[in-house]
Amino acid sequence: MTENSNKKRPYQQKARTTNGQKPYYGKKFDPRKQGGHSQKTSEGVDVRVGQNFPLTIKRLGINGEGIGYFKRKIVFVPGALPDEVAVVKVTEVQPKYIAAKVLKIREKSPNRVKPLDEFADEVGGFELEHMTYAAQLAFKKDVLVQSLEKFQPKGWSTYDLRNTIGMENPYEYRNKAQFPVRKIGDQFRVGMYKRSSHDLVDLPVVHTQNPATMKVLRTIRELLDKLSVSIYNEDKNRGTVKTIVARVSHTTGDVQLTFVTNTDGFPGDTALIAAINQALPEVTGIFQNFNPGRTSLVWGDETIKLWGKDYIEETVMGKTFQLSPRAFMQLNHTQMSVVYKEALSALNLTHADKLVDAYSGVGTIGLSLADKVGEVRGMEIIPEAVDDANINAKINHIENAHYEIGTAEELFPKWQSEGWLADALVVDPPRTGLDTALRREILRTQPEKFVYISCNASTLARDLVDLTKAYKVEYIQSIDMFPQTARWEGVVKLTRRDHS
Numbered sequence: 001m002t003e004n005s006n007k008k009r010p011y012q013q014k015a016r017t018t019n020g021q022k023p024y025y026g027k028k029f030d031p032r033k034q035g036g037h038s039q040k041t042s043e044g045v046d047v048r049v050g051q052n053f054p055l056t057i058k059r060l061g062i063n064g065e066g067i068g069y070f071k072r073k074i075v076f077v078p079g080a081l082p083d084e085v086a087v088v089k090v091t092e093v094q095p096k097y098i099a100a101k102v103l104k105i106r107e108k109s110p111n112r113v114k115p116l117d118e119f120a121d122e123v124g125g126f127e128l129e130h131m132t133y134a135a136q137l138a139f140k141k142d143v144l145v146q147s148l149e150k151f152q153p154k155g156w157s158t159y160d161l162r163n164t165i166g167m168e169n170p171y172e173y174r175n176k177a178q179f180p181v182r183k184i185g186d187q188f189r190v191g192m193y194k195r196s197s198h199d200l201v202d203l204p205v206v207h208t209q210n211p212a213t214m215k216v217l218r219t220i221r222e223l224l225d226k227l228s229v230s231i232y233n234e235d236k237n238r239g240t241v242k243t244i245v246a247r248v249s250h251t252t253g254d255v256q257l258t259f260v261t262n263t264d265g266f267p268g269d270t271a272l273i274a275a276i277n278q279a280l281p282e283v284t285g286i287f288q289n290f291n292p293g294r295t296s297l298v299w300g301d302e303t304i305k306l307w308g309k310d311y312i313e314e315t316v317m318g319k320t321f322q323l324s325p326r327a328f329m330q331l332n333h334t335q336m337s338v339v340y341k342e343a344l345s346a347l348n349l350t351h352a353d354k355l356v357d358a359y360s361g362v363g364t365i366g367l368s369l370a371d372k373v374g375e376v377r378g379m380e381i382i383p384e385a386v387d388d389a390n391i392n393a394k395i396n397h398i399e400n401a402h403y404e405i406g407t408a409e410e411l412f413p414k415w416q417s418e419g420w421l422a423d424a425l426v427v428d429p430p431r432t433g434l435d436t437a438l439r440r441e442i443l444r445t446q447p448e449k450f451v452y453i454s455c456n457a458s459t460l461a462r463d464l465v466d467l468t469k470a471y472k473v474e475y476i477q478s479i480d481m482f483p484q485t486a487r488w489e490g491v492v493k494l495t496r497r498d499h500s
């Protein structure tokens, strides 16, 4: 089944934010292209790459970067915290912003802590690890405020914005590790790329990963080395093993292991499997995914089982889900349940309700709620996820839920026009938010109960501009799904204006 987060490597990710704010990173400044080392920003400030100056950090931007002002121009400084005074060095000059890096912190924030991961400022995904957890949670509420301020949906300044629900232990929450593997000289590296580079950092310990995933990856690294298994060489586009993916079930502790390979054959796999069986009894299924050539996508289309069970099982709100290697499931099991419980309590469902689970993935939300309602319909664009959702319904003996392949913007209006009118709607879109056609249909049909689960405060605020024409925002509950990162997640309860 296809995973919907077929992530690009960091250096190939598009350097854009979605709130219209320019990112602090992006292409390296090239003085030849920019006409010299000094460049005026559009507002006429003389500044050049390499220039140093002290800067007071005023706040954090939505990507967790410090923001200060140099001659009234916005400067993005990754790693700097509000109220700090830092000496910074300019790394990039753009018409609308300046990017800089910290040389020295002169005045330190009381919220600054030493990151547990020493590589935290080098690779992506640890943008806030230098902040206390309490400050991280406050930041996540502020991200929402910044987005609402920017788009100003109706009534925004009086919304009930609830304090971010954090984790008791904001580490060890990632139940899947998807790390590239390379051999540089005689050095084996299994880890993450440095930001905007091809430079792979070998990572023996990653504190945000579930330790089971790291144990498996490090053992596999040793076995690959010991058994001289062919490793992919990107320059020559030769060799076999490109990426190792280890996913642990929060429920059973079983680990599913996938080797993404450049070749469709896998020389040495028999000996490797035997060694894994001996060293790692927690690994219950081993797979090969074939993804040839230099590509920005981690996964190819073809996955075969090499050994063991077809699935690992995960329990979500009392329901069992079977996960094949590419089946999508939220990375943070603990907080996923918090999100779903928040959605449930915001919906006030009854057994007469017809519920739509829009952007359903493998049906985790709708199936978790199926016994609270009369009927569930869900839609999702990835066919394999829809198959899984329907299989998951069967496994759990759920007979009142049905999932279809298609976009929310097509199927929601279709079902309504066929006379199947939704009483309750949960939308859980990707970071791009809701399609205009879906927003229009929601405004036209106005389901009575409506919850918006969002992973992007900026597109949420944009969508609320439309949705608040017919709905009132009762509250927005932020939930920290990704501690140590700048990523935001929240549940919005909306009620119809004509009912208030």
Ligand SMILES: C[S@@+](CC[C@H](N)C(=O)[O-])C[C@H]1O[C@@H](n2cnc3c(N)ncnc32)[C@H](O)[C@@H]1O
Pocket (backbone or CB within 6 Å): 004, 328, 329, 330, 358, 359, 360, 361, 362, 363, 364, 365, 379, 380, 381, 382, 385, 406, 407, 408, 409, 428, 429, 430, 435, 455
């Ligand atoms: C944030 S995920 C949510 C998945 C699921 N609700 C969960 O909790 O695991 C968004 C899902 O929307 C799907 N998707 C993206 N665009 C879509 C569209 N226009 N219509 C329906 N589904 C879409 C993606 O494939 C992805 O599975």
